[in-house]
Amino acid sequence: MTIPHSYQQEAREEQRLEKKVRATSNRAKRIKRPLSLLVLMTAAAVSLTACGGGGEKSSSGAKKGGEFTIGVMMNTADNPYIQSMIKSNRAECAKLKFNCIELDGQGDAATQANQVDTMISRGVDGILFFPADVNAVTPMLTKLKAAEIPVVSYGNRVLEGDLPLITAAVDENSHQQGFTIGDQVCKDAHGAAWKVGMIGGVSGGYTATQRAAGFEEALTKNCPSVKVVASQPADFDRAKALSAAEDMLQAHADLNAIYSHDDNMAIGARDAVKAAGRASRVSIYGIGGMGEYLDLLAQGKVRATVFQSPVKFGTTPVETMAKILRGEKVEKFVFFDSPLVTKENAATIPREW
């Protein structure tokens, strides 16, 4: 803040400010005219309606002629796999003539709690639930149970104690996937004492925990000489995986393989290995069957993955929910398997994400 040096200066400053006040309040007056305000409000309303038109047309809570309204509660939408899942979700909803309301949980349990409340007041017929955090779903599921809304969980597996609250769980069997890759690492090691770095998903999450446990179980069972020497979480994020891999390569000059909990991160790890000039010595393993990764696999630049079809993952919950709503009996766990993919069969796998 400037302090005026003399009265003249101060007076000049004051005059300047006074002029400014007058000018801006004129401007303000112009804007404050009711007409402009009306135009502004109309513009806001129009833009809202226009944007809203992009979403699904609401048919309100009531159903028309056997048409069901289903809340699809996604964990997050900022991941290529989940986007592919959402697409197939949407397609299946259209096929079965379901009115599916898509909700983005933004990876946050609190957001999902709000969405559950909203869905209950909307009176939906069923919920497909991809929990953001399985530790914080009990109150939500209890409410849904009390409102007698069937829930099919998928993506992240709900805890043992919450199982009675849901109708069915669609599961990709993360443990089995980790085991399959661990088994493949053993085969590729040919009995050598490989050192493996592991890049994990969201740490503490069910998927990451199970993919790590399954992998390590395969190692101890089939090739105890192969050891996991470094393990770092990278939240299923490619950029984080890249820097995690760089750190590992720096710390372990004799690293033989990097196993990532998904292909997206595996590509990040591969970039790091390539940049370090150690592509020939460090084998890359992933999980998922991402198109970009499958291409690398077909070219022999990475070693293996398992194919967890996002299309199946998107359609199975909707199919399961359809069965439930039709009154058919469904198993508590609906599994679909993820086959191993290596260079040999990489070309035959559909590019779904």
Add this chain to the structure above:
Amino acid sequence: MIGRIANQAFRHRSVPILIVLVAYFWFSSDVFFSQRNITNLMLQASLLGVMALAMAVALVGGQFDLSIGSILALSSFVAVDLADRGPLVALAGATATGALCGVLNGVLVSIARVNAFIATLATMFAIRGVMLSYSGETARSTSDLQFLRLASAKWGPLPVPVLVFGVLAVIAHLVLTRTQVGLTIRSIGGSVDFARLNGVRIVRYQISLFVLTGAGAGFSGALLASRLGAATPTAGTDTALVVIAAVILGGVSLYGGVGTISQAVGGLVVLQTLSTGMDLVGVSPYYKTIIYGCILIAVVTVDALVRPDQFAKIKLARARALGRQLAPARQR
């Protein structure tokens, strides 16, 4: 007459926006006005609301706090850990944790003279780090029924958090408009130098503002944990921005000194109506964020076009007051 109405409509801009929103959602969903939905809406708003009140007071006092999301997450873990000692102990523990973090922010800003943006950005990361190591990066759940009732208890048709929020809002409004403390906060927000020259103990007030935002976040953290039955390490990653956006939307200035509690509450209700309404109608998640952005941009743009006169007025008043101080005997 019409001019005056327009003026008021601008000052309380949430009201016309809210009318448009409610009309739209009413038109497109017949459950929008169900008692259940309105109760939900109020409950959800009140969880953010305590933080919004504190943030509004801080903004009026010329400060703002980016670290509330991290404080929220940390204190929700504290609340869960204290849950079995009774809900009030948990609530107090979480609030105290938040207040403590607030002291840290306050000292950084007022004594170490770090810019509030930088200081709270830094503590946002630091406190989140503390939370991650404290929690071991995994969620912690509780099934203590007393604690779970904290957020789900009802008084008549109203959820208790809504009542608490209402009471706090009234108190905040009265303090800000009717007490010397409130006026002093406003004057600091208008001009720190002016307030200092008038003998206000700036440091004390500034620290208190951060303690307030911290305690608000801590309080909300306990409510959040009670609502989810767990504390999650991912909680509150965008809370600070949502809360600041709500308060700004209502008409509280980012530049300090300007704003009322009713504006903050208005902004909050608009944002919550928008969020709940769009979920209810089934707006695609991609459009949701675009719409948030559009509305916020529209509001702050209009604000920027109209607001400068107020700043010029404040500066003028400041210059005059300084002039009087420097030359009390001068003839005007």
